[in-house]
Amino acid sequence: MHKTTFSDHLILLFGVFIMVGPIFVAFMTSTHDAIDVHMKGLQVAWGDDFVDTYKEVLTKKGGFTGDVTGARMVMNSFILGIGFAVGKIVLSMLAAYGLVYFRSRFSTLFFWMIFTTLLLPLEVRILPSYDVMTKLGLVNTYTGLIVPLLASATGTFFFRQFFKSVPDELLEAARIDGAGPFKFFIDILVPLSKTMIAAIFIIMFVYGWNQYLWPMIMTNEESFYTLVRGIKQILLVWVGSQIPEYNQAFALAVLAMLPPVLIVVIFQSWFIKGLTESDK
Template sequence: MNRIKPFDHIILILGTLFMCVPVLVAVMTSTHSAVDIHMNGLYLTPGDNAVGTYQTVLTRQGGFTGQVTGLTMLMNSLILGIGFAVGKIVLSMAAAYALVYFRFRFATFLFWIIFTTLLLPLEVRIMPSYQVMSSLGLLNSYTGLIVPLLASATGTFYFRQFFKSVPDELLEAARIDGAGPWKFLIDILIPLSKTMMAAIFIIMFVYGWNQYLWPMLMTTEERFFTLMRGIKQILQVWIGSQIPDYNEAFALAVLALLPPVIVVVVFQRWFIRGLTESDK
């Protein structure tokens, strides 16, 4: 057995506190009333207003038109996050499958072209993208929110590298077993890529969930608002002597935190199990 080294533990404990305390503060503070928060600052102890605050946040008809509730925003964020993650996985898997298993001319060249788009952030092409969506009449729609961001060089790259690591004999065995390109993809490659898909799902879900600029550009109707925009809105009411609803902002932030946490926890388990179990 290793001797317990106190110094190592202190570092670990400090690190854990550094990561966890802000989250704890957010959770605790959200259970107090806005006035208390305004007077006393942040809390580390639970308050008595939890049920009320969260209920308000989830169900109150807010916004300019009174059309949007916290629940709608949560739904929108989920649609965006899941749509992103699933769409990206499907698209980049299809692209990688074509690049790796079908010998067509310039495949490598095409791959590198796709790959170099990694270097371009969304912000660079945000105006042309907006223009295209606008001409297609897709502003204020889920399609417009999701589709333009689906092409993923990262995902294509990961899947390509993964497919390349699958032994050729597996393809040959499948060919002899009478599996065509479709069957090989569905029966062999997709089950083998589970771990890869879990990893990409985590990354892409969080990426989609955290989108702020793109949804703000694409949607003007409040029923398409995502959680990220909702938080911003609550804090933007500082007019005259009105106190911003800090408790609601914190509650919304906590709500915004939960789905990514759940996704990471669930898929990470799957991801790690896949890593330790599989031998190709």
């Protein structure tokens, strides 16, 4: 192998600067007060308004109707992120289990039906999905927020691939020991796929947390806003005012990106494994 040169590190450092720099500046700016930011521009040093800004963002009632707080939006984001991830895992594990282990006449048909959902991202089927949800009266509910997002095959394919790699001998051994299909699933397949579940959970949590278009259409009551959903309102209401509250806008942005970024960074190896193996 060759020696690494100084320029390699220089390019990487520059890359890190471009990628992380804006996040760093966003965080630092959120620790200053609004007037400071307005006069002096973006900040790169620690200010002394960290506690004040974040306290205000989390507890002050904002928005047009004035009944939504930052803390409420954080909670909604967690409900959407975790609800979506858990729902996705349960649904896709069961679907994959059915596809791999049960021979039925329609299994090929089901496989192709699930397969076609890959062709239709939510963005292109948004009008009909919205229509169905209105008819079911699920606008402004967490169910309406989460369920339509679950209809996609990515997770199913991931688990299908994994279940296929589980040796048949395990199934035979389990059957000899008298385990039914349900017991086999709970006692053997689920423990075997622990790492898979973790990897998928991380990816799906980030995906759910970061949803924007669907929450925007499904929720018009501000008490259901997620952080990501509220971003545009922040820009319109705060930055449009006399002395724009840049610091608070940045504080909300930081809150909106902190949980997914932390999860991705902490569980990096699982995340990369899940991403490179499932997103195909």
